[in-house]
Amino acid sequence: MTLELQLFLLAWGTLVGLDLVSVPQMMIARPLVAGAVAGTVLGDLRTGLQLGVVFELFQFDVLPVGAARYPEYGPATVAAVSMAHAAPGLQGLGLGTVVGLLTAMLGGVSLHFLRRVNARAVHRAVARIEEGDAGTLVRTHLGGILRDALRAATVTAVGLGIAWEARAVFAATLSPTGVTALAVAAVGAALAAGAAGTFRLIGRGPGLRWFAAGLGGGALVAWLR
Amino acid sequence: MTPRLGASLLRLFAVQGSWNYERMIGLGVGVAEEPLLRDLPGGVAGPAYRAAVARGARFFNAHPYLCGLVVGAAARAEHDGASPEQVERLRAALTGPLGALGDRLVWAGWLPFASGLALMAVALGAGWPAIAGFLLIYNAGHVALRWWALRAGWAHGPRVAAALHDAGLQRAVAWTGPAMALATGAALPLVALHLAAPFDDWARAALAAAAAGGFAVLQLRWPAIGGLRLGLVLVAAALVVGWVWQ
Amino acid sequence: MSIALYRIDDRLIHGQVVVGWGQPLDCAFIVLVDNEVRESDWEQDLYRMGVPPNLEVIFASTVEVAERLPTWEADGRVGILLVGDIDTATALCANAPQVKRLNVGGIHHRPGRTERLRFVYLTDEEAAKLRQLAAQGVEITAQDVPTARPIPLGEFT
Numbered sequence: 001m002t003l004e005l006q007l008f009l010l011a012w013g014t015l016v017g018l019d020l021v022s023v024p025q026m027m028i029a030r031p032l033v034a035g036a037v038a039g040t041v042l043g044d045l046r047t048g049l050q051l052g053v054v055f056e057l058f059q060f061d062v063l064p065v066g067a068a069r070y071p072e073y074g075p076a077t078v079a080a081v082s083m084a085h086a087a088p089g090l091q092g093l094g095l096g097t098v099v100g101l102l103t104a105m106l107g108g109v110s111l112h113f114l115r116r117v118n119a120r121a122v123h124r125a126v127a128r129i130e131e132g133d134a135g136t137l138v139r140t141h142l143g144g145i146l147r148d149a150l151r152a153a154t155v156t157a158v159g160l161g162i163a164w165e166a167r168a169v170f171a172a173t174l175s176p177t178g179v180t181a182l183a184v185a186a187v188g189a190a191l192a193a194g195a196a197g198t199f200r201l202i203g204r205g206p207g208l209r210w211f212a213a214g215l216g217g218g219a220l221v222a223w224l225r
Numbered sequence: 226m227t228p229r230l231g232a233s234l235l236r237l238f239a240v241q242g243s244w245n246y247e248r249m250i251g252l253g254v255g256v257a258e259e260p261l262l263r264d265l266p267g268g269v270a271g272p273a274y275r276a277a278v279a280r281g282a283r284f285f286n287a288h289p290y291l292c293g294l295v296v297g298a299a300a301r302a303e304h305d306g307a308s309p310e311q312v313e314r315l316r317a318a319l320t321g322p323l324g325a326l327g328d329r330l331v332w333a334g335w336l337p338f339a340s341g342l343a344l345m346a347v348a349l350g351a352g353w354p355a356i357a358g359f360l361l362i363y364n365a366g367h368v369a370l371r372w373w374a375l376r377a378g379w380a381h382g383p384r385v386a387a388a389l390h391d392a393g394l395q396r397a398v399a400w401t402g403p404a405m406a407l408a409t410g411a412a413l414p415l416v417a418l419h420l421a422a423p424f425d426d427w428a429r430a431a432l433a434a435a436a437a438g439g440f441a442v443l444q445l446r447w448p449a450i451g452g453l454r455l456g457l458v459l460v461a462a463a464l465v466v467g468w469v470w471q
Numbered sequence: 472m473s474i475a476l477y478r479i480d481d482r483l484i485h486g487q488v489v490v491g492w493g494q495p496l497d498c499a500f501i502v503l504v505d506n507e508v509r510e511s512d513w514e515q516d517l518y519r520m521g522v523p524p525n526l527e528v529i530f531a532s533t534v535e536v537a538e539r540l541p542t543w544e545a546d547g548r549v550g551i552l553l554v555g556d557i558d559t560a561t562a563l564c565a566n567a568p569q570v571k572r573l574n575v576g577g578i579h580h581r582p583g584r585t586e587r588l589r590f591v592y593l594t595d596e597e598a599a600k601l602r603q604l605a606a607q608g609v610e611i612t613a614q615d616v617p618t619a620r621p622i623p624l625g626e627f628t
Contacts, residue, residue, distance in 0.1 A: 132275025144243025178467015188435025193452025214410025328486030
């Protein structure tokens with residue numbers, strides 16, 4: 001992969017990371033979108049969508065309510081697609097998921113760290129903000145957005161770095177059985193997370209009937225195909 | 226739309242930009258409210274403006290798409306000459322309900338609904354149109370909600386609770402839950418089949434077992450074990466198997 | 472099943488409560504104990520707007536709660552009881568000694584409070600009140616969402 005392509009992925013991962021919380025929350029941070037664009041950048045939309053679907057399922061396990069902490073799957077999907085594009089078939093799917101999960105964990109930690117750094121910045125400016133100094137207020141707020149951009153870029157860069165290393169460390173050492181086992185584990189975990197997250201969203205109320213109806217319809221279409 | 230409402234709306238798209246544990250999105254709310262305060266008596270150099278800017282940036286948290294309600298309502302209350310205590314009480318009273326309503330409507334309704342449709346479309350081979358459709362459908366609701374919230378808050382001021390009885394909003398709240406359940410239910414079998422396509426027969430059986438076992442673990446051991454942890458444990462175990470079983 | 476969660480949260484009914492806890496607990500009713508909200512029709516209207524139609528919201532004062540808690544505890548449905556501050560929690564435990572568990576879900580920054588956890592800010596006086604409740608036999612932990620670890624009182628006061 002050329003340096004130019006890596007830089008495109010880094011820029012895209014940064015925008016994706018910014019979109020999650022800071023601006024503009026138009027959901028390019030969703031793994032399906034992040035993966036599709038990353039795949040298109042690499043000329044491999046199929047892989048982008050495949051990893052996008054896997055991490056979209058993991059995303060269903062996350063509910064960003066209140067001030068809860070959660071993994072960040074957007075830049076993680078960009079790194080995962082970068083890994084998967086460089087490895088054939090099931091190996092790419094499995095190793096891409098490994099890279100993505102590690103990056104998602106790092107993304108979650110970095111968000112927590114950013115919120116602490118932002119609090120310190122607010123502390124420094126609080127006296128002027130309490131005097132009603134709009135200039136200080138806007139500058140402090142913009143500082144938070146810039147820090148988030150830096151955070152998102154760092155997470156994406158580390159994710160792309162993990163992908164680079166994973167190619168060297170794992171790609172040559174996995175047996176065919178190991179490749180299949182890894183892909184089975186990755187997709188199995190994603191399906192389990194997607195189903196369990198959906199169940200929690202729906203609860204045990206009247207939504208269950210609608211869910212059952214959808215499940216039946218989806219199964220029928222799948223069977224007919 | 227007046228230029229100041231427009232400026233406020235644009236700033237609302239970045240309302241969470243300085244998210245922190247101490248004031249949460251208070252600063253972002255203050256930044257979005259600021260253009261609506263510029264024509265308070267005395268202008269931007271006057272004490273009314275400065276006091277309102279300071280109040281606007283204090284602790285606040287709610288769903289980001291509905292923050293326009295508090296931005297508009299608090300600004301209107303400042304213009305109406307409400308006391309600082311009344312404005313603070315209004316902000317405090319809106320924090321929880323706007324969070325609860327927005328989380329139900331968007332995070333647990335509209336977003337998973339749109340995502341479920343997109344997953345279905347991708348599983349059925351739609352490719353890029355599925356992604357473009359997701360962004361268009363989701364953001365039509367997203368932008369409309371942000372704009373409605375700001376307008377309603379600015380129009381109703383301290384009587385903003387009345388705005389939440391809006392018939393369109395109530396219909397949206399009522400149908401997003403069932404629609405989300407239907408869409409995600411339909412997406413799951415299609416996505417499972419789509420992801421299982423590259424595997425051979427025995428691997429598909431193993432995949433079904435892994436998914437069912439993982440689901441059982443997440444149901445029984447949640448919240449101690451969530452999706453990320455389950456994924457890391459399973460792929461780590463598979464890597465060990467892959468090294469041992471050459 | 473009665474009251475599954477007794478929670479101190481200054482945002483009262485919000486997303487973490489309705490979606491984060493309410494959905495997995497299959498919660499059917501929320502008891503909001505707050506003397507000011509009990510007297511304010513427009514605030515009650517706001518809080519009702521935040522919950523789905525199948526979730527009942529009951530508003531009570533700290534005095535009413537003593538009388539009505541046995542009824543809510545005997546209810547076959549799952550409920551969550553919310554208070555907005557430590558003084559109300561103290562009054563709740565004094566008026567209803569059967570309350571033996573308290574979840575600190577969110578007490579946020581105000582002048583005079585210092586950070587104890589990322590979602591718990593307390594004055595020294597508030598921390599002392601929580602320790603006093605614990606000394607009276609109330610088990611107090613801090614946990615914002617079900618996926619987080621419950622943190623014992625000793626670790627944040």
